Amino acid sequence: SAAQASPGDIVCFNTNGKQISHVGIYIGDGQFIHAASGSRTHKVMINHLSESYYNSRLVTIRNIL
DSSP: GGGGGOOOOOEEEEOSSSSEEEEEEETTTTTTEEESSSSSEEEEEEETTTTTHHHHTEEEEEOOO
């Protein structure tokens, strides 16, 4: 869960309705860094997991190491 996430964990999102299609890296305090794409932006961004767009699409948070 987001409450148990640690900095460096991978956050995975389903943004296309079928599968994991977007990932980011959790950086702490409910935030993650990711390469955003879309009609308005193509840059590295920091967002909050609590934002409705990301919260509703969060699939899993994993520690890789």
